Amino acid sequence: MAQVSLGELAVRFGLALRGDPARRVGSVATLDAAAADQVAFLADPRLADRLTGCRAGAVVLHPSSVESCPVDCLIADNPHAAFARIAAVLHPLPAAPAGVHPTAVVAADAVVHPSAHVGPQSVIGARARIGSRVVIGPGCVVGEDAVLDDDVRLVARVTVLERVEIGARSVLHPGSVVGSEGFGYAPEGRAWIHVPQVGTVRIGADVEIGANTTIDRGALGDTVIGEGVKIDNLVQIGHNCSIGAHSALAGCVGLAGSSHVGARCRLGGGVGLAGHLTLCDDVTVTGYTLVTGDIREPGVYSGGVPAEPAADWRRVVGRLKRIDSLARRVSALERGAVPDEPA
Numbered sequence: 001m002a003q004v005s006l007g008e009l010a011v012r013f014g015l016a017l018r019g020d021p022a023r024r025v026g027s028v029a030t031l032d033a034a035a036a037d038q039v040a041f042l043a044d045p046r047l048a049d050r051l052t053g054c055r056a057g058a059v060v061l062h063p064s065s066v067e068s069c070p071v072d073c074l075i076a077d078n079p080h081a082a083f084a085r086i087a088a089v090l091h092p093l094p095a096a097p098a099g100v101h102p103t104a105v106v107a108a109d110a111v112v113h114p115s116a117h118v119g120p121q122s123v124i125g126a127r128a129r130i131g132s133r134v135v136i137g138p139g140c141v142v143g144e145d146a147v148l149d150d151d152v153r154l155v156a157r158v159t160v161l162e163r164v165e166i167g168a169r170s171v172l173h174p175g176s177v178v179g180s181e182g183f184g185y186a187p188e189g190r191a192w193i194h195v196p197q198v199g200t201v202r203i204g205a206d207v208e209i210g211a212n213t214t215i216d217r218g219a220l221g222d223t224v225i226g227e228g229v230k231i232d233n234l235v236q237i238g239h240n241c242s243i244g245a246h247s248a249l250a251g252c253v254g255l256a257g258s259s260h261v262g263a264r265c266r267l268g269g270g271v272g273l274a275g276h277l278t279l280c281d282d283v284t285v286t287g288y289t290l291v292t293g294d295i296r297e298p299g300v301y302s303g304g305v306p307a308e309p310a311a312d313w314r315r316v317v318g319r320l321k322r323i324d325s326l327a328r329r330v331s332a333l334e335r336g337a338v339p340d341e342p343a
Helices: 006-013 045-051 063-068 079-090 310-335
Strands: 016-018 038-042 058-061 073-075 177-180 185-188 191-194 201-203 214-216 223-225 283-285 299-301
Touching: 006 016, 006 073, 006 079, 038 045, 038 079, 045 058, 045 063, 058 063, 058 079, 063 073, 177 201, 201 214, 214 223
Parallel strands: 038 058, 058 073, 177 214, 201 223, 283 299
Antiparallel strands: 016 073, 185 191
């Protein structure tokens, strides 16, 4: 692994440096474990006492933590973001050679840029268009008329179905499925009639989709994921949903059909959205919250009951069950009536 000097990193990312610009580092590590040729970071100045005994070659930190650091520092207003950029330099992705693996199956009328990499056992359908420097890992499927823009990366076993469009530099992790049929059925008596899902999925640039996440195609219109959206593992996005630019969805989020999430929203793990509702821009929903109506004002929203010791929880449930009778008694008192004694 090639090493880089602290001076080079400081210049490249516009960071202030306190220490030796010639010191060379080659990898990143945790604050506690980093050695003299590694870079660590401290994002929260309130945890500056963790710097005691640090042996890293350099620490990326906020200006307010500099005096607490016993080693060289790369100073940034946003240490976490600066550290992420440094880590990408020190730990680059392995290069994928251009060309099509002999075991891949590529339709005769698909257009694959000569600089793209198509891995073993992958399948590319008719009229698909694969941009420059695209990496299609082993076992991937790209459907008919799908479009992968420049520098898209399908890590492995990714399924991109017909007519799906994926923007430049987006990354799809193993097992993700984009463009599967939405859950569309019309009730008729006791039976369900399948509704053909004739839309597709359009994904913007710089999107990341986690492992085993599924994004359904639209029923009539399209499912749309805006640029810069980050989606964790095991997320379900139903048909005709839209997610605004630079929103982030943590693991196990579920969006029912025709849910619309604004720009710069953050949905914590396990959040569920009922269908046909809208979240405005700049909404944060904390983990395991169920959203059943529109949210029209930016802010932080929470729901659900945190875990309690079992005995306490049973008492809470018992009281919840008595709320209705208590409400009737209060209402009767307000009317001047004599309420029935509780059973």
